[in-house]
Amino acid sequence: xxxxxxxxxxxxxxxxxxxxxxxxxxxxxxxxxxxxxxxxxxxxxxxxxxxxxxxxxxxxxxxxxxxxxxxxxxxxxxxxxxxxxxxxxxxxxxxxxxxxxxxxxxxxxxxxxxxxxxxxxxxxxxxxxxxxxxxxxxxxxxxxxxxxxxxxxxxxxxxxxxxxxxxxxxxxxxxxxxxxxxxxxxxxxxxxxxxxxxxxxxxxxxxxxxxxxxxxxxxxxxxxxxxxxxxxxxxxxxxxxxxxxxxxxxxxxxxxxxxxxxxxxxxxxxxxxxxxxxxxxxxxxxxxxxxxxxxxxxxxxxxxxxxxxxxxxxxxxxxxxxxxxxxxxxxxxxxxxxxxxxxxxxxxxxxxxxxxxxxxxxxxxxxxxxxxxxxxxxxxxxx
Numbered sequence: 547x548x549x550x551x552x553x554x555x556x557x558x559x560x561x562x563x564x565x566x567x568x569x570x571x572x573x574x575x576x577x578x579x580x581x582x583x584x585x586x587x588x589x590x591x592x593x594x595x596x597x598x599x600x601x602x603x604x605x606x607x608x609x610x611x612x613x614x615x616x617x618x619x620x621x622x623x624x625x626x627x628x629x630x631x632x633x634x635x636x637x638x639x640x641x642x643x644x645x646x647x648x649x650x651x652x653x654x655x656x657x658x659x660x661x662x663x664x665x666x667x668x669x670x671x672x673x674x675x676x677x678x679x680x681x682x683x684x685x686x687x688x689x690x691x692x693x694x695x696x697x698x699x700x701x702x703x704x705x706x707x708x709x710x711x712x713x714x715x716x717x718x719x720x721x722x723x724x725x726x727x728x729x730x731x732x733x734x735x736x737x738x739x740x741x742x743x744x745x746x747x748x749x750x751x752x753x754x755x756x757x758x759x760x761x762x763x764x765x766x767x768x769x770x771x772x773x774x775x776x777x778x779x780x781x782x783x784x785x786x787x788x789x790x791x792x793x794x795x796x797x798x799x800x801x802x803x804x805x806x807x808x809x810x811x812x813x814x815x816x817x818x819x820x821x822x823x824x825x826x827x828x829x830x831x832x833x834x835x836x837x838x839x840x841x842x843x844x845x846x847x848x849x850x851x852x853x854x855x856x857x858x859x860x861x862x863x864x865x866x867x868x869x870x871x872x873x874x875x876x877x878x879x880x881x882x883x884x885x886x887x888x889x890x891x892x893x894x895x896x897x898x899x900x901x902x903x904x905x906x907x908x909x910x911x912x913x914x915x916x917x918x919x920x921x922x923x924x925x926x927x928x929x
Contacts, residue, residue: 552756555655555685555723555742556580556587562742563594565649571641571646572599572680574632574671577609578655578687582758587653587685588625598646600625603654603667604633608767609765610658612834613791614883633663637708638670641678650675653685655763656722656793658676658694659708659777660701661894662764665725669711672729676737678742678916683740686723686928688756690763690773693929694719696919697910701896707884710896715919716857719778724926731926735768741928749929753779771849779847784891786876788842792832799828800863801844803837804874811845813866822854823864858914865905 551650556579561564571591573579579587588597600607607629617699619629633636639898644650650671654664658922663844675682698716712729720728723741730739751771753760762768770794781796782789790796801807807827814825825845847859867875877900892899899908 548747549591551746552747552758554582554687555744556590558742558745563565566595569595570598570646572644574601574652575596576602576607576654576759578763584624596838600627601630601632601639603764604663613766614900632667633836642701649681649683651683655687658689658719659717661713661780666708667892668712669729671738672734676734681738685721685742686721686744688744688753689721690748690753692752696917696923700919702719705888705893705896707893709884715917720921720926724928728926742802743928747929757787766791772797774849775847778856781860781891784877784879784889784894788832788836793830799830799846801842802906803840803842805843806838807843817866818862820850821859823849823859861908866891868902
């Protein structure tokens with residue numbers, strides 16, 4: 547029996563010919579906006595109509611801007627078009643920038659995690675499209691690891707920021723097209739939304755098992771294992787621990803100059819026994835980000851069971867750090883770009899989170915096999 551070929555939303559574009567043909571398109575995309583043969587979305591759309599404006603998000607069009615750094619507007623000599631940043635001086639297009647645009651098309655690979663800023667950008671774009679009565683077409687893309695159950699708890703409104711603008715749990719388990727449908731239904735009911743669906747996607751399989759190449763959704767998520775660990779290890783961005791950025795294994799290793807890697811490894815192995823991960827003592831030297839050019843000692847995380855819970859693993863790692871290094875480990879970093887009312891780790895977590903009592907409270911919640919958001923999410927499954 548011949549296996550059905552999976553197609554991405556952009557490869558299902560013929561279904562939306564009447565919507566885009568001979569139209570002036572405003573395209574939101576980046577380095578992930580590709581067909582399965584690596585043809586850029588802009589080239590595909592230009593066969594049907596004219597891409598008049600290109601907008602891009604965090605990391606820029608080509609993925610060369612560091613996380614959290616502003617992305618500048620520039621004229622792309624290859625594409626012969628100005629690239630407008632939505633992660634710099636503004637986070638949404640202006641009315642003037644869209645005055646000649648007939649439709650907005652969004653084609654960016656998401657990962658189903660609340661802190662990933664691409665979805666905040668999409669929400670702001672959808673708000674603008676709703677205000678200007680512009681059609682908004684989302685090219686759906688698969689969850690790279692396949693469909694997983696939602697994890698964590700829904701963010702509390704007081705902790706909304708650009709790393710969490712919507713009432714979602716830490717991992718919500720919807721494709722970008724499904725999420726757009728949920729946003730329309732819950733936030734923007736009058737939006738003229740269209741979703742170009744995936745064809746023959748098996749949500750029980752990862753992207754490679756579905757026959758497609760793995761295209762890194764972010765410069766710091768270069769592997770499937772980094773992606774598996776990210777929903778939890780991202781919390782370390784709000785601490786004074788290196789989460790491996792600036793190394794060949796971001797989000798797969800963590801450490802600091804003052805950690806005793808052997809003691810740290812032993813305690814983690816004992817505390818997280820049967821958690822689905824193992825810990826290897828390592829040294830590493832980041833070439834950027836925290837502790838740039840300094841030797842860090844810590845652990846590399848090896849996944850032995852893909853059913854592990856990355857949130858529980860991360861929170862237990864933080865608990866060990868608080869106990870072993872109470873005078874050196876800090877989780878009080880503040881990011882002015884995100885907000886100063888709360889600590890950065892609290893914006894990521896979506897609730898109060900700064901001591902052992904908070905950790906114990908959250909572990910009780912996260913160790914449950916079921917999150918209430920699953921009931922909501924499954925109503926929006928296309929596949």
